[in-house]
Amino acid sequence: MKVFVAILALAVASVSAGTLRTKDDAVAPKDIQGRITNGYPASEGKAPYTVGLGFSGNGGWWCGGSIISNTWVLTAAHCTNGANSVTIYYGATWRTQAQFTHQVGSGNFRQNPNWPNTNGNDIALIQTPHVDFWSMVDRVELPSFNDRYNNYDNWWAVACGWGGTYDGSPLPDWLQCADLQIISNSQCSQTYGSLPDGILCVSTPNGKSTCGGDSGGPLVLQDDKKLVGVTSFVSGNGCQSGAPAGFTRVTTHLDWIRDNSGVAYY
CATH class of the missing domain: 2.40.10.10 (Trypsin-like serine proteases)
Known part of the structure; x- marks a missing residue:
């Protein structure tokens, strides 16, 4: 679907x-506050x-x-x-x-x-x-040109950004991070329909996800320490809906x- x-x-x-609101209400049917949901506070220099x-x-x-x-x-x-x-x-x-x-x-x-x-x-x-x-x-570091055809399916990565830690929370300004697993585009397309190669998705179990205000931020491989994604979108059903979160795929x-x-x- x-x-x-x-x-x-x-x-x-x-x-x-200031009070945060969505940049373009036309593409945000939910009132999505700025946060990485259910992440953890980053240590200084992480x-x-x-x-x-x-x-x-x-x-x-x-x-x-x-x-x-x-x-x-x-x-x-x-x-x-x-x-x-x-x-x-x-x-x-x-x-x-x-x-x-x-x-x-x-x-x-x-x-x-x-x-x-x-x-x-x-x-x-x-x-x-x-x-x-x-x-x-x-x-x-970016992936090398030798890695341009690596989809990184099932690899673990970390996304970081600023915001609160749960729905309805006050919005602390401390940097938050979340460990997220990359999924295949075929799996992600079960939610969003056919996807181009330039999109990379992660699973969001237990409401752990990027959200409003995290746009443009990094998705970096845990083991290889390479930047593989640029935070782009989430489901209009909400950041904690369990639907995959989307990134621009850097290798493309x-x-x-x-x-x-x-x-x-x-």
């Missing part, structure tokens, strides 16, 4: 505080590649992203879409208490030109000022990432 999906960016009155992204434009909204080099962050296209600028929060465990921030304008965005017309292309790059790496701020975009940022692994 096909289930309506909701993108995961959340609009905010301000980046540092995911130094994770950044918070506070976008300005039409009230502003919050997303996540991944550092992939000293000058590039990877996120979702539906996060950069329509934004005037973004404040990047580096090395934060508490959402707005970053080690440092940078602000860049929309001229620094590289949005996949095929989004949203073709599913599986919800991906964008942000060019940033140069940042130095250390224990709290570091890059995550290695050429595009290389051509636009120069970042590649061979």
Whole structure:
């Protein structure tokens, strides 16, 4: 059975505080609050590649992203879409208490030109000022071109983002993570219908899932420590419905990432 999906960016009155609402109510039939549901608080430095992204434009909204080099962050296209600028929060465990921030304008965005017309292309790059790496701020590696045909079915990965820990909770700003198992697209298509290769899904047992506000954030292999997914969507029935959560599959975009940022692994 096909289930309506909701993108995961959340609009905010301000980046540092405010009541959260869905960025586009037309694609979010449920009142989905920002959270990784039923995850666990991240220790400081657990995911130094994770950044918070506070976008300005039409009230502003919050997303996540991944550092992939000293000058590039990877996120979702539906996060950069329509934004005037973004404040990047580096090395934060508490959402707005970053080690440092940078602000860049929309001229620094590289949005996949095929989004949203073709599913599986919800991906964008942000060019940033140069940042130095250390224990709290570091890059995550991409899969190599030799791994481009690996679907990672049944591999375990970790997703991280900011928000509350259960339905109806207050929204703490502490970074949350969840350990999630990747499933095949054939299994995921039992919920969403036919899926393109550019989408990767994870199972969400016991309501453990990404949710609103986690958009653009990382899905990183536990064993291989490679970035394989960019948080993209969940079922419109809710984050804790048990339906698979969807990500943009990074291996299908290695050429595009290389051509636009120069970042590649061979």
